[in-house]
Amino acid sequence: MSGPGIYQLQAEPHFPPFHPWESQTLQLYLEEQKESLQECLALELSEEGREKSENDADERQITALEKARDSAGALAAQFEDFRSPTVAIPNARIVAINSQIHGLRNRVEAREKRARIRDYEVAELKRFSGWLDLRLADPDRLRPEQSLGDYLKALSDHVTGFLALVAGIGTIFKVLISPAGSKLIYKLLFKEEM
Numbered sequence: 288m289s290g291p292g293i294y295q296l297q298a299e300p301h302f303p304p305f306h307p308w309e310s311q312t313l314q315l316y317l318e319e320q321k322e323s324l325q326e327c328l329a330l331e332l333s334e335e336g337r338e339k340s341e342n343d344a345d346e347r348q349i350t351a352l353e354k355a356r357d358s359a360g361a362l363a364a365q366f367e368d369f370r371s372p373t374v375a376i377p378n379a380r381i382v383a384i385n386s387q388i389h390g391l392r393n394r395v396e397a398r399e400k401r402a403r404i405r406d407y408e409v410a411e412l413k414r415f416s417g418w419l420d421l422r423l424a425d426p427d428r429l430r431p432e433q434s435l436g437d438y439l440k441a442l443s444d445h446v447t448g449f450l451a452l453v454a455g456i457g458t459i460f461k462v463l464i465s466p467a468g469s470k471l472i473y474k475l476l477f478k479e480e481m
Contacts, residue, residue, distance in 0.1 A: 311355045314423070321419045331405055338398045345391045352391070356384040 363377035462468045 306450060317419055317423050324412055324416045331409050335405055342398050344396050345395050349388055349391050352384050352388050356381055
């Protein structure tokens with residue numbers, strides 16, 4: 288019987304570090320994780336069906352016990368009408384039936400709580416399964432191989448962008464540090480009129 292919290296799910300599945308040339312190993316690892324997620328999902332869904340059938344059986348038993356309690360209550364009412372000394376017998380039976388009903392309702396409620404937790408876990412398993420499907424759909428998407436030319440082009444694009452950023456920030460600081468800029472900043476900070 289599985290209970291809540293059996294699967295300690297993380298925000299994203301944790302994968303061990305791989306080298307870029309091990310994309311096939313990573314692919315096999317992802318397929319293995321996908322299979323284990325499918326097994327967990329099947330286990331959770333079968334547990335859900337079993338608990339639902341147990342809840343249905345308990346609900347039928349509660350209905351039968353409520354009918355027995357009502358008949359015992361009617362019998363106790365008749366005994367009270369006749370002021371019979373045996374009125375305690377149906378009353379004791381009513382108390383026993385009420386405790387059985389209470390126990391069954393607690394079991395049903397506990398199963399329903401586990402079912403709500405299980406619904407969340409099933410949703411998480413499906414989300415992870417979808418996440419793995421996306422990564423398994425295109426093996427080169429995991430760690431695409433780049434030629435040296437592509438790598439150098441991407442590197443030069445980053446260096447060019449960084450140099451443009453430095454030049455822009457330098458120009459702004461040059462204006463702010465100049466005497467006119469520092470005067471303007473002083474007046475803005477200390478609220479003096481120009």
